[in-house]
Structures are given as C-alpha cells and as structure tokens.
Amino acid sequence: MGKVIVIFDKLARYALRSQRIPQINCSLTWGNHIKRHRSTGLESSDTREMLSQLPLFASGEIVKGFGRGSKELGIPTANFPLEVVKSLPESLPTGAYYGWANVDNGPVYKMVLSVGWNPFYSNKEKSVETHMLHNFNCDLYGQILKICIVGFLRPERSFDSLESLIAAIRADIEQAKGLLDEADKAKLKEAPFFTEKRCPSK
Ligand code: ADP
Ligand code: RBF
Numbered sequence: 001m002g003k004v005i006v007i008f009d010k011l012a013r014y015a016l017r018s019q020r021i022p023q024i025n026c027s028l029t030w031g032n033h034i035k036r037h038r039s040t041g042l043e044s045s046d047t048r049e050m051l052s053q054l055p056l057f058a059s060g061e062i063v064k065g066f067g068r069g070s071k072e073l074g075i076p077t078a079n080f081p082l083e084v085v086k087s088l089p090e091s092l093p094t095g096a097y098y099g100w101a102n103v104d105n106g107p108v109y110k111m112v113l114s115v116g117w118n119p120f121y122s123n124k125e126k127s128v129e130t131h132m133l134h135n136f137n138c139d140l141y142g143q144i145l146k147i148c149i150v151g152f153l154r155p156e157r158s159f160d161s162l163e164s165l166i167a168a169i170r171a172d173i174e175q176a177k178g179l180l181d182e183a184d185k186a187k188l189k190e191a192p193f194f195t196e197k198r199c200p201s202k
C-alpha cells in the first residue's frame, strides 16, 4: 500500500520556496470569498475553513474501483484506496475539484477529481477518484498517484441521466483546463512534491 501524504498550505509554500519559486497565493481560486461561496451552495464555516486551506497534496496506490469510469462514462478515474480516502480531512466538502497529478513521479498533468459518494450511483463507500487529462495507453493499477488539489468546482449531485452526468464532468474538465492555466495555479505543477522519492512529511 502506498504511503499516504497529506500536506497543507504551509508545507506547499515551503516546498515552493525551497525551489526558489516566488511565493504564491495558495488560497482558494475565488477572489471574492462570500460571492463565490454563495454560488457553490456551500455555506458552513467548516467548509469555508477547509477550502481556504487548499492546495492539498495527497498520494497513494492506484487501486481497482467500481469498473464504471472507462466503460460507462468514457472517463477513466484512478481510485485511491480507502486508507487514503480516510486520511483526507472529513470536512473536505464532497464534490468536483481540479488540480495537478502524476503517476510514479512521472510528468505532471492537469486533473479533475471527484470526492464523495457518487450520488448518481448511490455508492455506500466514499471514494476519491482522479481523472488525468492525458491519454495513457496502459492501466496504472499498483502505481503511485500523487495529486495536488488546487480548487473546488462544484458539489457532487445526482443527475436525471447518465448523459447529464457525463456532460457535467466534461464541463468540469473544460473549466479545470482554463483555471489551471492561471499563473498562480500553474506554478503548483512545479512543486517538488511531484518528484520527491520519500514522503516529505518525514
Ligand atoms: P476503476 O473502476 O477500476 O477505477 P476506471 O474505469 O475508472 O476503473 O478506469 C480507471 C483506470 O484506468 C485507472 O486506475 C488507470 O489504471 C487507468 N487510466 C487510464 N487513463 C487514465 C486517466 N487519464 N486518468 C485516470 N486513470 C486512467
Ligand atoms: N458522480 C456523481 O454521482 N455525481 C457527481 O456530481 C459526480 N461528479 C464528478 C466529477 C468529476 C470531475 C469526476 C471525475 C467524477 C464525478 N462523479 C460524479 C463520479 C463518477 O460517477 C465516477 O467517477 C464514476 O461512477 C466511476 O467511478
């Protein structure tokens, strides 16, 4: 089982400084906290507090999931084991996120992430699934996935049809592409976390 790493804002800033990358604003993507929050429908102060801690770094082995991502949705998602899911803060809101990811310390790609219970499928167990915006020509099971969760896109929800769920994820992907091109978020791609051999929290 891969090591679980969760590093918050401070460490991210340290990691970036140690590479002599200029200090960046690691807080959430929204400039106007209150206005943006209303639009997400996330009201609790715990939620706000948690999201203000982003970026969040995590890593773990890629394991088998529900077998639906590629087959039913055409959007493969690399699933983390339960151990990693449980290591993430409980107050991290369920929903769709965007960020950066790599596999076995390889190239870093844009990604979208789902955290939650997949209400369309009424899952009994919480999952954390990463779709990288890259075409791999092989499966990645057993390899180590590292992710940097940069920002929140929307809460998870159910849909009337599979097509609507797919359309929503496709829209998440388009939004993520644009957001990750913004300079402050693009810099996180260079975080030493993605190339480090050992868990940096040790
Ligand atoms: P599972 O239900 O086992 O997670 P999916 O149908 O969701 O299966 O497919 C995910 C698997 O496909 C990943 O575990 C990985 O091995 C592989 N994969 C291929 N391309 C990607 C990608 N771009 N992003 C995430 N996983 C990918
Ligand atoms: N599943 C849902 O039931 N509701 C959602 O709102 C939802 N949003 C997602 C957003 C993203 C960016 C991704 C990658 C997945 C999302 N999923 C959602 C999970 C999807 O149902 C799951 O990846 C597949 O069922 C394969 O496990």
Ligand code: MG
Pocket: 065, 066, 067, 068, 069, 076, 077, 078, 079, 129
């Ligand atoms: Mg999957």
